[in-house]
Amino acid sequence: MAQKGEKKYYAVIGHPVGHSLSPAMQNAAFEACSLNGEYTAIDVAPEDMGAFVARARTSLAGFNITVPNKGAVIPFLDEAEPLAALQGSVNTVINRDGVLYGTSTDGYGLEAALKEAFSLEIRGHSVTFIGCGGVVKALAFHFASAGVKKIFLLNRTFGTAQALCGALQERFPSLECSCAPLGDESSLSGFFGKSDLAVQCTSLGLKESDPPPIRPELLPSGILFFDTIYRRTPLLQYAEEHGIRCANGLGMLLHQGAKSFSLWTGKEAPVEAMRRALYEAFYGNSR
Ligand SMILES: NC(=O)c1ccc[n+]([C@@H]2O[C@H](COP(=O)([O-])OP(=O)(O)OC[C@H]3O[C@@H](n4cnc5c(N)ncnc54)[C@H](OP(=O)(O)O)[C@@H]3O)[C@@H](O)[C@H]2O)c1
Structure with a gap:
């Protein structure tokens, strides 16, 4: 043409x-x-x-x-x-x-992908982000401005999660935001229990040999799971095999x-x- x-x-x-x-x-x-x-x-x-x-x-x-x-x-x-x-x-x-x-456009991209994969409108829902790097900064601010009720942040470097949590609460005073170190399984289970959606945003899983960032067994059966990585990561594989509704990052x-x-x-x-x-x-x- x-x-x-x-x-x-x-x-x-x-x-x-x-x-x-x-x-x-x-x-x-x-x-x-x-x-x-x-x-x-x-x-x-x-x-x-x-x-x-x-x-x-x-x-x-x-x-x-x-x-x-x-x-x-x-x-x-x-x-x-x-x-x-x-x-x-x-x-x-x-x-x-x-x-x-x-x-x-990263926040828009995830929001549109969630609508497509799960028919999920994010307003009023609660979400846990696994990882707290550059992309989570964009996603969390976008989700907060789109009316998400609660945001939970988990990160290996706890200070990064604390800083983002503080910045979100300053900009969106009515947003509930909590954070924990990635290895704190008790907080992690508590966050998952209160979340409709978990979004995997660490770079773990980009390589075939990478371990999952959390124990897959901690994903509850009723949660929606989105992995920002395109390939089938160990967490995505677990979700697929255990009937957890899930999607990859494409x-x-x-x-x-x-x-x-x-x-x-x-x-x-x-x-x-x-x-x-x-x-x-x-x-x-x-x-
Ligand atoms: N689908 C899409 O369109 C799309 C768009 C953007 C990004 N992504 C994906 O999102 C992911 C993160 O991107 P980004 O820009 O946020 O990267 P980034 O700024 O480099 O952040 C990397 C994140 O992974 C964590 N991490 C790295 N190695 C780890 C390890 N060994 N154990 C535990 N945590 C580890 C980091 O934790 P620390 O803070 O402790 O280092 C940090 O939270 C990548 O996998 C990327 O492919 C997808």
């Missing part, structure tokens, strides 16, 4: 970034919408961010940011959506005639990317074309 207009360039930046599924997904979206766009993966180390952003200002119409750059990019932007600036995590930059505006990746596409182009994202390309790139078929 003929493509319209002058070619525009987009990218995802990370370090490393060669494994990213986003180019397949975004290029499928440009093609499905007959837009003259090209999306590539660019390896940018955090210390090279200033030089990259200076180049991007004149060469890219927009870009995504992945690990470990979601916080590192913020000082180089002209403007950031207030909640994204507060949570210190930007995954989408829009180039508005040389003015670089940053925002985060839906979140899809919907955060769809939102970025809409922000860049002003068009409704062709979600099904993006999903097909994503599954093709990940599973080797469109399922």
Whole structure:
């Protein structure tokens, strides 16, 4: 199909970034919408961010940011959506005639994935996050602003969980928020008992040989379990084998990317074309 207009360039930046599924997904979206766009993966180390952003200002119409750059990019932007600036995590930059505006679509991505997988509207529900890295900062602030009732945080480095819990309570005084170290199984069971949803957000499970971040047997049968990792982690496997409703992170990746596409182009994202390309790139078929 003929493509319209002058070619525009987009990218995802990370370090490393060669494994990213986003180019397949975004290029499928440009093609499905007959837009003259090209999306590539660019390896940018955090210390090279200033030089990259200076180049991007004149060469890219927009870009995504992945690990470990979601916080590192913020000082180089002209403007950031207030909640994204507060949570210190930007995954989408829009180039508005040389003015670089940053925002985060990760929270939207998870919210949309939960609706799709579990028909779950997060407002009024309670959620436990396992892990407390960059992505949880974005997700917890998004969920709190979307009306989640209680947020429980578990993290190996307890101080990180305490700091995020404090920041959330300061910004959302009516939110109930508690935290505990990852190894504190008594608090963990208490949190799970009060949660509708558990979201696995540690990087444990990215490698085949990784152990689960918690004992899988601690997942209660009635909880919804979402793993932000795409592959079948030990926790996801346990949930599947024990009849716990669960989903992997591909839906979140899809919907955060769809939102970025809409922000860049002003068009409704062709979600099904993006999903097909994503599954093709990940599973080797469109399922
Ligand atoms: N599906 C999606 O669209 C999507 C989007 C973004 C991220 N993700 C996934 O989310 C995960 C986290 O990303 P991030 O950006 O938050 O990364 P990050 O900032 O590096 O945080 C990593 C998290 O994992 C924990 N962790 C690492 N190694 C651990 C270990 N050996 N034992 C226990 N905890 C450990 C860290 O705990 P400490 O604080 O103690 O170090 C921290 O909570 C990754 O797996 C990523 O693939 C998925």
